[in-house]
Amino acid sequence: MSKEYTLADFTDIFDYSTGWFSDSSISSLFYQIFKRFPSMKMVKYKVNQDFLKEIKELYQQDDAFDIFEHIYCNHFENEKEEEEEEEENTSTKELYDCIVICKRNLMIGYFDDCIKIVYSNIAQEEIDHINQICENHKKENEKLNNLFIVTYIHNYFTLKQSQINKPAIQIDRHYNNDFVPVAAEIEKFLLEENKSGLIILHGKQGTGKTTYIRHLINLGKKRMIYMSGDLVDKLSDPSFITFIRQQKNSIFIVEDCEELLSSRNGSNRMNVGLVNILNISDGLLSDELCIKFICTFNAPLKDIDEALLRKGRLAARYEFKDLATDKVNQLIKEEGLDIPQQTHPMTLAEIYNYEGMDFSLGRKRVGF
Structure with a gap:
């Protein structure tokens, strides 16, 4: 030949x-x-x-x-x-x-x-x-997590298996008290079979969103698919529906979604990417695909599209904020951190990267 x-x-x-x-x-x-x-x-x-x-x-x-x-x-x-x-x-x-x-x-x-x-x-x-x-x-x-990274090159979506370390966090210690019941509901919802839905997690950087996502990935019970912020606009691509129909019973983690989820600002036309997410999580495709979405971004959500607020559409929504002062001081005491007692709330990133903090004992670094 x-x-x-x-x-x-x-x-x-x-x-x-x-x-x-x-x-x-x-x-x-x-x-x-x-x-x-x-x-x-x-x-x-x-x-x-x-x-x-x-x-x-x-x-x-x-x-x-x-x-x-x-x-x-x-x-x-x-x-x-x-x-x-x-x-x-x-x-x-x-x-x-x-x-x-x-x-x-x-x-x-x-x-x-x-x-x-x-x-x-x-x-x-x-x-x-x-x-x-x-x-x-x-x-x-x-030993791999059930984590896959979405790539998009020349009009094709593909998946690459990856691994995320298990974070050393405790929900009741590293987050405010109002998040504890929300976290329990989120984990319960993600483990449910034959169910679709949408979760929105937002708040300023350093408050623990990424660490919590790592925690969810390490539950190891479901296939998790991560889409980075630069792929958010690809959610409106016609090939996305074809791709996602091959990912039944998965959980999609989509970063930097503020623009995707924001109000139409007087326009009657909804973002096509948002339409796709709604159809997959709560529309005609939801029964077939049973896909859950976790959408995150690093900002307060000032103006969410009303289509997302319909009763029963959101499985959970939470805004991560600075850790309350009493929680900060409790964390300092329980973990023996080399930080003085605080008089104001702090982000987790600020706590674990406190100026002058002594890392000489090889304390395990926590990323937020």
Whole structure:
């Protein structure tokens, strides 16, 4: 078989639409090369890179054999758990992906240690043999949270599994008393099966929103999907509905939503992204998808769209504020913090980053 494939250039494989590593895209690549509609099997566990060495040895003598390799750096890494670490929480890790054209009508995609086998008119015994090679190189289970990061490149949404450290917080100690019953309701709601809904958490920076989100993620009971603030405007993209229909029974965490949730200010036209959220959390799609949204932002909500305030629509709404003075002093005493008694409320960030505070004992840092 000729290796002169009908691709525009090499970047078609790895850069266009984040690649050919979604189920549909790698099948599309297969069709471009072989002009046949493929079947596909995805290995549902992670596989060591040594798997590729055995595949190469098995197929590299075939005339059609070819391999496209991609080495890149991931800058959105897991937070470090070691207390002695003083570097930034983000680090760089080299990652490796590849696509192997084994022979005519057989292709294997290796992406983030996962395997996709794409084929047409290949004997089942051969597919079973590849599956056995995967099994021989199966990775040990990794300790990961049920957290996935949404990325959006060239009109495609994709997910990347990630991990968040468990925060050392106690709801009744690190938050004001009025949040304790709200937190209990939120956790109860998030664990409910076959239910959709919307939670709004807001307030100024440093009051503990992010730490509380970490706490919810570490409950480990539901699949959590994080969307950063720069993707909020993509909630109105037509492809978002297609993407989210593949994420049934998940919890979406969407940051920096103030503009999305704000009033129409006299306009009769609602933000399309908000329409999508309402349809998914409380509209026609809610029964099918059973998706919950947690929307957060770092400001008081001055003008919320009235569509959100309809009775029964919000599962919870809470504004995080400075920790009350008596709670601040109680926290100082209970944790033995090197801070003088206070006469005014403080944010958690101010407490744990107090000027002159002694960290020489290696006290575990708490991020807010």
